[in-house]
Amino acid sequence: MSDILDQLSVVLEERKQAGAESSYVASLHAKGLNKILEKVGEEAFETVLAAKDAEITKNNQALVSETADLWFHSLVMLSHLGEDHRSVLAELARRFDVSGLEEKASRIKK
Numbered sequence: 642m643s644d645i646l647d648q649l650s651v652v653l654e655e656r657k658q659a660g661a662e663s664s665y666v667a668s669l670h671a672k673g674l675n676k677i678l679e680k681v682g683e684e685a686f687e688t689v690l691a692a693k694d695a696e697i698t699k700n701n702q703a704l705v706s707e708t709a710d711l712w713f714h715s716l717v718m719l720s721h722l723g724e725d726h727r728s729v730l731a732e733l734a735r736r737f738d739v740s741g742l743e744e745k746a747s748r749i750k751k
């Protein structure tokens with residue numbers, strides 16, 4: 642599944658060189674970091690609202706859609722600052738390894 646993140650990050654990188662009028666992502670880069678952060682905040686808030694609704698309606702469709710918007714705008718933010726999903730996945734993998742090691746160590750001590 643990280644294939645789609647790899648492919649999307651290539652497109653996001655290309656959009657940094659594109660004209661503002663040519664695409665949504667290019668227009669975000671042209672407006673600058675504050676606009677991108679505004680979108681991340683907005684999408685985070687919409688995701689929280691969708692999660693509360695999902696609990697009541699027992700329907701996760703809007704939650705998945707809002708989370709995709711949040712992830713997407715977070716990727717644009719990372720791209721704007723010269724990072725991409727690989728750094729975040731590496732950090733998650735590092736934490737996973739560390740917690741796995743800690744768990745093994747605590748089992749050995751018992």
Ligand SMILES: N=c1c2ncn([C@@H]3O[C@H](COP(=O)(O)OP(=O)(O)OP(=O)(O)O)[C@@H](O)[C@H]3O)c2ncn1[C@@H]1O[C@H](COP(=O)(O)O)[C@@H](O)[C@H]1O
Nearest residue numbers: 649652653656663664665666667668680683709710713714
């Ligand atoms: N995954 C996405 C994606 N998800 C959400 N969005 C856009 O993000 C915006 C979401 O903002 P809102 O929900 O607030 O809706 P809005 O009212 O239109 O937004 P604003 O007017 O407030 O900016 C919408 O315009 C969506 O179209 C996306 N736009 C682009 N992508 C991907 O990015 C690639 C490059 O996109 P372009 O730059 O448009 O070519 C595309 O090929 C897609 O794969």
